[in-house]
Amino acid sequence: MTKILSAVAWPYANGPRHLGHVAGFGVPSDVFSRYMRMAGNDVLMVSGSDEHGTPILVLADQQGVTPQELVDRNHAIIARELADLGCSYDLYTRTTTANHYSVAQELFRQVHANGYMIEQTTRGAISPSTGRTLPDRYIEGTCPICGYAEARGDQCDNCGNQLEPTDLIDPRSKVNGETPEFIETQHFFLDLPALADALREWLDDREASGTWRPNVIKFSLNILDDIRPRAMTRDIDWGIPVPLEGWQDQHAKRLYVWFDAVVGYLSASVEWARRLGEPERWREWWNDEDARSYYFMGKDNITFHSQIWPAELLAYAGRGSRGGEPGSFGVLNLPTEVVSSEYLTMEGKQFSSSRGHVIGIREVLERYGPDPIRYFICAAGPENQDSNFTWAEFVQRNNSELVAGWGNLVNRTGAMIAKSFGEIPKPGPLEPVDEAVRAATLKAFDTVGELLSHQRIKSAVNEAMRAVGEVNKYVSDTEPFKLKGEDQQERLATVLHTLIQCVSDLNTVLAPFLPHAANRVHAFLGGEGEFMPMPVVEEVSGLDEGDKDRTYPIITGDYTTTPRWESRPVSIGAPIAKPTGVFVKLDEAVVDEELARLQQP
Secondary structure (H helix, E strand, O other): OOOOEEEOOOOOOOOOOOOHHHOOHHHHHHHHHHHHOOOEEEEEEEEEEOOHHHHHHHHHHHHHOOOOHHHHHHHHHHHHHHHHHHHOOOOEEOOHHHHHHHHHHHHHHHHHHHEEEEEEEEEEEEEEOOOOOOOOEEEEEEEOOOOOOOOOEEEOOOOOOEOOOHOOOOEEEEEOOOOEEEEEEEEEOOOHHHHHHHHHHHHHHHHHOOOOHHHHHHHHHHHHHHHEEOOEEEEEOOEOOOOOOOOOOOEEEEEEEOOOOOOOHHHHHHHHHHHOOOOOOOOOHOOOOOOOOEEEEEEHHHHEEEEEEEHHHHOOOOOOOOOOOOOOOOOOOOOOEEEOOEEEEEOOOOEEEEOOOOOOOOHHHHHHHHHHHHHHHHHHHHOOOEEEEEEEEEHHHHHHHHHHHHHHHHHHHHHHHHHHOOOOOOOOOOHHHHHHHHHHHHHHHEEEEEEHHOHHHHHHHHHHHHHHHHHHHHHHHHHHHHHHOOHHHHHHHHHHHHHHHHHHHHHOOOOOOOHHHHHHHHOOOOOOOOOOOOEEEEEEEEOOOOOOOOOOEEOOOOOOOOOOOOOOOOOOOOOOOOOOOOOOOOOOHHHHHHHHHHHHH
16 A cells, blocks of 8 residues: 555635636546545545735735635635535645644745755835735736746746746736836745756656656756746745744745745645644655655646755755755655646636636536536546637537436436346346456456556546446447347346446446546445545634634545445345436536626626
């Protein structure tokens, strides 16, 4: 049994999530984690709401609330959305906990003690009209390297190069369009050049493994060519204090939100272990060299997970050119793989909450449930290239693949057994056609499992649905609805038993993709309880002094009853009633209705 850390990108707590967000991190990480549990591995799936940074301050001002009130509200919304989508976190927490502050400050102190946090004078951007610091991502301009007109102050999304706001040509504030002023200020920088050799050695090893997606490893290696120190503190009064003498009392200096956000994978693991009552258990996933870790996100976050976070881990352990010693957390594992998806657009345009070109997760869950959207993301999501969500394809895939393919197979199998026997019949001798279809469904465990273990979710779900197609073809070939004579009862029993065994196996194979539907099919097969354990939202108190009087929601769950990735013999004699529909066919009018909503102001 292997320890698997499933480290899922932290959604920013500036509002509810939309479809583009969860296509990159939410559904792919859950499919992978559920499969890894079914394959017998010990999975720790963690994430939380990212709640610091200037954008939160700006939005709180606009809404007339405090930053804490804003993130409290949005964290609760996001947690419920992700739980209803079926994301099976062991812990989904948040960055405004005392536990997270403590872990982030421990990493910063040791990285500094090892000599990799260097103090420098730099030029920071402020808004001339408000005097407030502008974060890098709130400054846009023309990239000096490729000429892209909408480069950000920290990175150009067109060429992928790391930038500073002062590098931009004609910089402007995204808040109000004004030209920022640049003033001198003191900050701590992560000395990336002193860690460059260690980073390259690690990335070369990852490239040699051949497991990373080509676009991710290529991008990660390319950014090493322009490596330079990166600021890890900011002029802001909302965030984690700098834990050094002479700095911690400066209320306008805080840790960079991206320094503390990536530390969240570790702090969430620590919090999970503490809540379990086994405070050192997190080490099984972080200190054991045999443990594996997979980080799920969209491609705009590759830099932070294949450069900044590994550099922090290397610096904490003293593994750069300056040497040093590990802190109290010990030598922490570097990512086994950074699993980055590409961009998802909608109806040919980028998702944009400000322009109203967006579909919120809550909306799609309430109108259509989790199954159609999970299936669309798995079958047509931006796994290794940009993809486009259209309502026409959403409806088509739901109706022709989920309803007419998998749902129809389950329904007609159940209807024929209910009508002819009322229970799972005992089979007679198998004919070659029966053996062939059984072999096809059994083979799906190997083919789909192998693909899922390498995060090839799109190919995996296509293989699963191909197996569904073979079983539907078996129905057409054997025509059990024509086997009506008394002398044909044994053959009918054999075909229907073969069919329901195939349905049971395919339900297991499809369970990581469609856990909600898997539970409904499980009930139809006579099973009790949840086949695929579901996450729950719990209200908890903080763990530390100063935090214990505060309550907040987390996502957690007990996944110890997760079924194994294997065939299970169906129970002869188990009663089978005529099933209700597994999926709901969508009216074609849905397309026009949803397109009309996009046009509404």
